[in-house]
Amino acid sequence: MSWLPTVIKACYFLAALLFILGLKRMSSPRTARGGIVWAGFGMLLAVLATFFLPDMHNRGLIVAAVLIGVAAAWWSGRRVAMTAMPQMVALYNGMGGGAAAAIGAVELIGYARGLGLLQAVPDTSPLRPEAWAVNGLPPALSPTELALGVLGALIGAVSFSGSLIAFAKLQGWLDKRFVFPGQRAVNLLLLAAAVVVGILLATGHVSVPLIALFFALALLFGLMMTLPIGGADMPVVISLYNAFTGLAVAFEGFVLGNEAMIIAGTVVGAAGTLLTQLMAKAMNRSIGNVLFGSFGAGGGEAQAIEGAQKPIDASDAAVMMAYAERVVIVPGYGLAVAQAQHKVWEFAQLLIKRGVKVKFAIHPVAGRMPGHMNVLLAEAGVPYDLIADMDDINPEFPATDVALVIGANDVVNPLAKTDPASPIYGMPILDVGNAKHVIVIKRGKGTGFAGIENALFYADNTRMLYGDGQAAVGELVASLKEIDA
Known part of the structure; x- marks a missing residue:
């Protein structure tokens, strides 16, 4: 069968084309799922063709x-x-x-x-x-x-x-x-x-x-x-x-x-x-x-953080956001752990129905792998036009009434800009501290995955809503529904 090698080469070419087109489609959240399927068919075709090598x-x-x-x-x-x-x-x-x-x-x-x-x-x-x-x-x-x-x-x-x-x-x-x-x-x-x-x-x-x-x-x-x-x-x-x-x-x-x-x-x-x-x-x-390099290694003794964390209950936080004009939600790994993405989107939809302008802010390295937060939000059905990356959303924080941080830590830590001894010094962050008010949902007072204290939690405009992410957002949803009742 002298024609067999040519057919195998053609299958490899088609598989390579599917790989490239699939990767191209993965560059957008709207087409990523289809891109994965295309690339998968390409791999299947390449494997099947290999079996016919003489x-x-x-x-x-x-x-x-x-x-x-x-x-x-x-x-x-x-x-x-x-x-x-x-x-x-x-x-x-x-x-x-x-x-x-x-x-x-x-x-x-x-x-x-x-x-x-x-x-x-x-x-x-x-x-x-x-x-x-x-x-x-x-x-x-x-x-x-x-x-x-x-x-x-x-x-x-x-x-x-x-x-x-x-x-x-x-x-x-x-x-x-x-x-x-x-x-x-x-x-x-x-x-x-x-x-x-x-x-x-x-x-x-x-x-x-x-x-x-x-x-x-x-x-x-x-x-x-x-x-x-x-x-x-x-x-x-x-x-x-x-x-x-x-x-x-x-x-x-x-x-x-x-x-x-x-x-x-x-x-x-x-x-x-x-x-x-x-x-x-x-x-x-x-x-x-x-x-x-020795990743995450600090260069000296970190700055002491003054002040204290100030708690807030869910009902007060819900009222604050219900009557806000702009709210930016910042998801982090804690949201993934709590499996709270669906509740967060439910809460965002209630705010949108009240006329609040809601956006989601994603840091490039939020979570444990590239695109982790995008995958979570896509799973919950959050529209892609509501999701903004760090460079686009940072200029908007000064005009934001409330920034709601859910399970994020290091990517919103202002010490990255102010403390040369911090292990994350120089890392670009989401400037949530520039918002008029910041509400942080966090399980407790511990540090994040990198083991670094977060100065944002002690800021004058920050309030801490302690608890499991899904339960805390559930309380926000219930409180917001009571306001609308």
Whole structure:
């Protein structure tokens, strides 16, 4: 069937087109759901086309692996709570990096076998059978392919181990930050050692001990790079490892000669890199600091905060907003924990019926992953034209009668502008303190995920409505309905 390779290439081209168009549609909340479906069909098409490659082996094992993966993803996707979505994204992203690293490992082992180092390994690679040598002859890997395979394996291994640490931190299994003196130097030495060993492998000095050392160093570097990262910077980390995984897949696609992997990995890597830059800008950090800095580490003793937190009850807060002209609602991770998004939208609708102008303000790194708050509000049915990003909404706060903060902490902390010793100093924030009145819904008087005291809570124009987010908003809804009765 001489026409089969052409059909497979055409399927890969169509799959790549669906990847790109799907990603484009994901750039807008209005079309994001459709974009995910498009990209999913592209992936399905690419997988099906791969089964018809003439040199494909072990199709039964591959089908079994696909079925297990689909079943696990379907089960976990259906059961995962919205609050656990960030760690799920981190885990799945790590699996992608690990898969790319595994491909690199297979190719390196095949190369070693071709040099006569692993004669006992059978010719059963389902990935690239022609790369495995026959009768001890050198494998069909060019110097460029070998170098790209090593580079993809390095990046994929770092993404895999780093994503697992990110998952464990978000899941609460590890402390938020782990630092020790000289940590940056240790990390740089680990990276340098991994690169040196990788260069040896890429230049043909392949041996089993060297392969094992290479992956050990890469995995350890991923662990050590992620351990000192604080929770407030986790959105940057997730987007960074997403870029790493995409790049690793693209490099391994070159090694396998698979166009779908090359295009999909390049698109994901480019998008992840741009997103990382946007997240770093939102945190006022450089990419170098993201890679090698001690995330969330302060530079001295923080300023003492004067004053006291002033409580307010739900009925008074409801009256304040019922007779306001403009209200801006700022959601944070606490809203996700309380699953309060539907109640918040119900409350906003009641205000809108009274003629109050309501908007939702989203900080770029609110929550635990990029777009976390947008997903929550979209789930509740909040219209997209009511959602404003930080740059657009900040000039409006001085004309806002009430800013309602629900479960947000670090992204509204004015110490980011006033205290050079604060770990978040220089980070752009939502200027809710410039509103005439601020109401903060919070479970208690503790600090946020980054462990930083918030000066906003002690401001003269701020009142604290203590309690679970959903219950507190429910009280606001009930009080507002009594006013309208």
